[in-house]
Amino acid sequence: xxxxxxxxxxxxxxxxxxxxxxxxxxxxxxxxxxxxxxxxxxxxxxxxxxxxxxxxxxxxxxxxxxxxxxxxxxxxxxxxxxxxxxxxxxxxxxxxxxxxxxxxxxxxxxxxxxxxxxxxxxxxxxxxxxxxxxxxxxxxxxxxxxxxxxxxxxxxxxxxxxxxxxxxxxxxxxxxxxxxxxxxxxxxxxxxxxxxxxxxxxxxxxxxxxxxxxxxxxxxxxxxxxxxxxxxxxxxxxxxxxxxxxxxxxxxxxxxxxxxxxxxxxxxxxxxxxxxxxxxxxxxxxxxxx
Numbered sequence: 001x002x003x004x005x006x007x008x009x010x011x012x013x014x015x016x017x018x019x020x021x022x023x024x025x026x027x028x029x030x031x032x033x034x035x036x037x038x039x040x041x042x043x044x045x046x047x048x049x050x051x052x053x054x055x056x057x058x059x060x061x062x063x064x065x066x067x068x069x070x071x072x073x074x075x076x077x078x079x080x081x082x083x084x085x086x087x088x089x090x091x092x093x094x095x096x097x098x099x100x101x102x103x104x105x106x107x108x109x110x111x112x113x114x115x116x117x118x119x120x121x122x123x124x125x126x127x128x129x130x131x132x133x134x135x136x137x138x139x140x141x142x143x144x145x146x147x148x149x150x151x152x153x154x155x156x157x158x159x160x161x162x163x164x165x166x167x168x169x170x171x172x173x174x175x176x177x178x179x180x181x182x183x184x185x186x187x188x189x190x191x192x193x194x195x196x197x198x199x200x201x202x203x204x205x206x207x208x209x210x211x212x213x214x215x216x217x218x219x220x221x222x223x224x225x226x227x228x229x230x231x232x233x234x235x236x237x238x239x240x241x242x243x244x245x246x247x248x249x250x251x252x253x254x255x256x257x258x259x260x261x262x263x264x265x266x267x268x269x270x271x272x273x274x275x276x277x278x279x280x281x282x283x284x285x286x287x288x289x290x
Contacts, residue, residue, distance in 0.1 A: 013280075016279070016280060016281060017275075017279035017280070020278060020279045021057050021058070021279065024058075024059050024205060024206075024278070025057075025058040025059070026058060026059070026060065027059060027060065027204075027205035027206070028059075028060045028061075028062065028167060028199075028202050028203070028204040028205055029054060029059050029060065029061050029062070029204060029205060029206045029207075029208065029278075030061075030062045030064065030195055030198050030199040030202065030204045030206070030207045030208070031051065031061060031062070031063050031064070031195070031207075031208045031210065031274065032064050032065075032066075032191055032192055032194075032195035032207070032208070032209045032210060033047060033063055033064065033065045033066070033111070033191075033210050033268070034065065034066030034067075034068075034191055034192075034210060034211075034268070035066075035210060035211055035212040035268050035269075036212050036268060036269050037210050037268030037269065037273075038065070038066065038067070038069075038107075039069065040269075042271065043268065043269065043271065044114060045114070046271040046272050046273075047210070047268070047273075047274065048111075048114040048115050048117070048118050048120075049118055049272065050272055050273075050274035050275050051063060051115060051120065051172060051274070052115055052118040052119055052120035052172075053275065054274070055120055055121075055170075055172050056119075056120075060167040060168065061167075061172055062163060062167055062172075062173045062175065062198060062202070062204075063111065063115075063122075063172065063173070063174045063175065064175045064177065064191055064194050064195040064198060065103075065107060065108065065111055065174065065175070065176065065177070065191060066177065066191035067102060067103045067107040067176075067191075068089065070102050070103070070106065070107050071089070071095075071098060071099050071102050071103070074098050074101070074102045075095065075098055078094070078098060080094055080095060080098070085140055085142060085147050085149060086140045086141075086142065087244065088138075088140060088149055088152055088190065089149075089152065089188065090149050090150055090152075091149060091150040091151045091152050091187075091188045092150045092151070093150075093151070095150065095151070095188075096150070096151040096186055096187070096188055099178070099188045100126075100178050100186055100188075103126070103176040103177065103178055103188075104124075104126045104128075104176045104178055107176065108124040108125075108126065108174060108176040109124055111124070111174050112124040112174050115172055115174070120172050121170050121171050121172060122171070122172045122173075122174050123166055123171045123172070123173055123174065124174045124176070125162070125173060125174070125175055125176070126175065126176035126177075126178045126179075127155075127175070127176070127177065127178050127179030127180065127189065127194070128178060128179065128180050128186065129162065130159060130161065130162040131159050131180070132158065132159055132162060132163070132175070132179070133153075133155050133157075133158060133159075133177075133178075133179030133180070133189065133194065133197070134155070134156050134157040134158075134159070134179065134180070134181070134182070135153030135154060135155055135156060135179035135180060135181050135187045135189060136153060136154055136156050136181055137151075137152070137153060137154075137181070137187070138152045138153055138154040138187075151185065151186065151187050151188060152187060152188055152189070153179050153181070153187025153188065153189045154189070154193065155179060155189060155193060155194060155197040158197050158198055158200075158201035158202075160198075160201050160202055163198065163202065164202070167202075175194065175198065177189045177190065177191045177193075177194040179194075192209065192248065192251060193251070195207060195209065196251050196252075196254065196255045199255055199260045199263075200254075200255055200258035200259060200260060203259045203260070204260050204261070205260075205261045205262070206260070206261065206262050206263070206264060206278065207252070207255050207260050207262075207263045207264070208263075208264045208266065208274060208277065208278070209248070209252070209263070209264065209265050209266070210266060210267075210268030210273065210274075211248075211265055211266070211267065211268060212267070212268065212269060213245075213265070213267060214267050214285065215265050215266060215267065215284075215285035215286035216232075216235070216241060216245070216249060216265060216286040216288075217240075218235075218240060219238075219240050223285065223286065224286050225282060225283055225285075225286060225287065226286070226287045226288075226289065227286065227287075227288055227289070228288070228289050228290065229253045229256060229257070229288070229289075229290065232249050232250075232252070232253050232288060233253075235249075236249070236250075248265065249265070249288070252265065252288045253288065256288060256289070256290050261289075261290070262287055262288065262289055263287070263288045264277050264278070264283070264285055264286065264287050264288075265285050265286045265288070266283075266284055266285030266286075267284065267285060270284060273285075
């Protein structure tokens with residue numbers, strides 16, 4: 001039996017969460033789920049617990065997932081080599097078929113089943129459904145030269161009607177990052193990009209990015225728990241934020257400029273990372289504010 005001190009500590013944790021629960025009631029929270037949090041069974045279960053709990057206490061979570069390792073594994077089975085340019089998968093005609101099959105037909109449904117097993121009511125969709133994600137072809141540059149990535153898309157419009165209907169009811173939308181252009185061609189889209197676009201279109205209270213890093217760090221390597229847009233720009237200019245972290249934080253500041261209230265970069269390798277970030281006074285990662 002737990003000691004009385006431990007029981008009181010648990011009650012104190014619930015009391016600490018109360019003002020945040022009140023403040024976020026009926027607000028939309030978009031969560032990008034990826035990285036190692038999708039690999040470990042323990043962490044998968046933890047994320048499903050967190051998302052189900054958010055819905056039951058009155059928030060409206062929308063989950064956007066990645067699935068790069070699942071795609072690479074499936075391509076390997078078919079003998080197709082995975083190629084990347086600037087972190088984006090080169091997606092030819094065969095690859096987009098496999099990506100769509102894996103993300104929509106397998107990864108998405110595993111997540112939906114996981115949430116439903118926790119007592120939630122998840123609905124799996126992708127950007128094709130209801131014309132949710134309208135895309136255009138995305139190109140990147142290497143040494144000043146444009147590189148054709150194939151069927152890799154960028155989101156130009158989010159049609160939010162279906163998301164609003166689901167999220168406002170008892171359902172938890174789970175979105176696979178596949179969209180289409182005006183001609184109905186499918187495109188593979190970066191999950192961070194999709195989550196940010198949906199959060200902006202929904203004017204979400206929060207966008208939460210589950211990553212494989214602790215958050216944004218200062219020059220001494222300590223986590224910066226809160227920083228505003230100007231602070232982010234200063235950290236980039238001084239070189240404290242560098243490399244692959246730059247596009248991630250710039251995407252975060254863009255989301256805030258487009259109407260998202262707060263963006264969180266947190267370590268998805270920590271069990272119950274979502275609850276720890278938004279329902280505790282200090283949080284565990286970096287919160288970027290206006």
